[in-house]
Amino acid sequence: MARYYFDLKNGTTQRDHAGLEFGSDAEAIARAYAMADEARMRPASHHSHERHICIIHEDGHEVTRVPVDVTASKASTPRFKKLP
Template structure:
């Protein structure tokens, strides 16, 4: 298991300090897509630049998921 962090960015980043343990980069990317779906439902069209940036435990950026495509 690896720890992945899901930072919210729209100009000013909101850091994920706890992270989530997942088995792979692919699982982390899938999780970021689920988070984006949840944000779209809870805050429809609040910020067109909002994205979720997936960072692995070594600090490497794995993926960027645009919340409002």
């Protein structure tokens, strides 16, 4: 198990000082997507900046960034075309 920290960045950084333990990067990333869904419901403090959750592994490396504002991200683009 490793501890992962989930910092919210949107022009400023809201640091996660507690973190959560997960068995893999994939589990931490799944949690970050759930957190992004929750954060999407709250208004942004800096509207000129894209919001994202930055996942930091306990060893200090950045695992990935998960967009909060999906409309500003390519993550909202469908990956598959539905066949007729």
